[in-house]
Amino acid sequence: MYRDTPDPWHLAERWYERRKYDLTVASLPLPRYRRAFEPACSVGELTVRLAERCDRVVACDRVESAVATARSRTSALPHVEVHAMTIPGQWPPGRFDLVVLSELLYYFDTPTLRSVLDLAVDALEPGGTLVTAHWNHAVPDHHGTGSTIARTVGSVPGLTLTADHRETDFVLQVYERTSPDGTAAPSPAAREGLV
Template sequence: MYRGAPDPWHLAERWYERRKYDLTVASLPVPRYRRAFEPACSVGELTVRLAERCDQVVACDRVESAVATARRRTSALPHVEVSALTVPGQWPSGRFDLVVLSELLYYFDAPTLQRVLHRSVDALEPGGTLVTAHWNHPVPDHRGTGSTLAPTVGSLPGLTLTADHRESDFVLQVYERISPDGTAAPSPAAREGLV
């Protein structure tokens, strides 16, 4: 699809996409993250928004032309690194306190999906945030929808669901990694002493 257009889904132009990205970033439970990972970043629309909330963003895509576009879009942001990687076989080193899986999981068969999810959780620091956002309509190339993926992600050990935003068009969920002592991260209100 990228051979015919640099942004085949018109991610920079569509109100639907801009709104979904804004909701994704607004759903993050802490104001600032140390290190985020965004696989399948495409042309970098969400990457730019994540960069406003993160000290470092590691983004990747398997399509070289998408990587080139994302690099151009983030060239003035020295704390953003965009690479050509294919997950789950290729994975950046180190730990993250934010992993964003947006419009990605329905491309994988069941065993590969489990590998991606387990690598995501394993790379996530205790108290870290995992975000999933997926189109909720059937597509011939997709192996599921946002609604069918949600129970699979929700069954992962070590995570607690903190936000579940569902619309007819997409499902956006936020999970936090439970600490080794079994405690969940405090809610945004609790972090500010409101409850």
């Protein structure tokens, strides 16, 4: 798809996409993150938004031309690195306090999906944030929809659902990794002493 155009889904142009990305970033429970990972970053539209809230962003895509476009789009952001990588076979080293899995998980069969989710949870620091956002309509190439992905992610041990935004077209969820003692991170209001 990238052979004929640098942005086959028109991610930079469509209001639907821009709104979804803005909602994704607005759903983050912390004002700032230390290190984020965004696999399947495509042309970097969400990457740029994440960079505003993160000290460091590691993004990747398996399509070289998408990586080139994302690198160009983020070239003025020295705290963003974009790699050609294919998950789950390739995964960046180190820990993250934010992992964003957007428009990605329905491409995987069940065993691969479980592997990706295990890697994401293992890479998250205790109290770290996992965000998932997925198209909620059936597509022949997809192994599910936003709703079916939500059920699968919700069954993963070690995660606590903190936000669940559902629309006809997509499902956006935010999870926090529970601490080793089983406690969840405080809510944004609790962090500010409001409750």
